[in-house]
Amino acid sequence: MQELHDEEFSNTDCLECVNWCKIIDSLFSDKDVEGILKFLKINPRQFEEQYLRTDKDGDLILQQTPCTFLGADNYCAIYEVRAKACREYPHTDRKKFQQISNLTLKNIAICPAAYNIVEKMKSKISL
Numbered sequence: 001m002q003e004l005h006d007e008e009f010s011n012t013d014c015l016e017c018v019n020w021c022k023i024i025d026s027l028f029s030d031k032d033v034e035g036i037l038k039f040l041k042i043n044p045r046q047f048e049e050q051y052l053r054t055d056k057d058g059d060l061i062l063q064q065t066p067c068t069f070l071g072a073d074n075y076c077a078i079y080e081v082r083a084k085a086c087r088e089y090p091h092t093d094r095k096k097f098q099q100i101s102n103l104t105l106k107n108i109a110i111c112p113a114a115y116n117i118v119e120k121m122k123s124k125i126s127l
Contacts, residue, residue, distance in 0.1 A: 005093040090114035
């Protein structure tokens with residue numbers, strides 16, 4: 001999977017799509033929030049009130065989609081400190097890739113690169 005991931009992303013410009021940022025509710029860990037707070041130089045209460053909400057599973061997610069930090073140019077205003085879920089998307093380079101097959105099925109409907117990786121994986125398996 002790592003080889004397929006690296007090959008795909010050597011030819012993929014995520015700025016052309018940014019579907020992840022436009023339609024997915026990204027999860028924010030406490031560690032993610034800490035980094036963003038330092039970067040934005042705001043206090044935790046202000047950040048949570050302005051940007052976050054708790055979903056039905058008890059996870060912190062953004063209050064709105066598309067992502068508040070996504071600019072009109074498709075660049076992320078907090079790219080250097082973006083959430084781990086954002087940094088790792090579409091998760092096609094995970095060591096235990098098979099453990100996230102349900103997530104991968106969702107991601108191939110959103111991310112053209114994830115779709116391409118899975119299609120290449122399928123063709124390699126059927127050889």
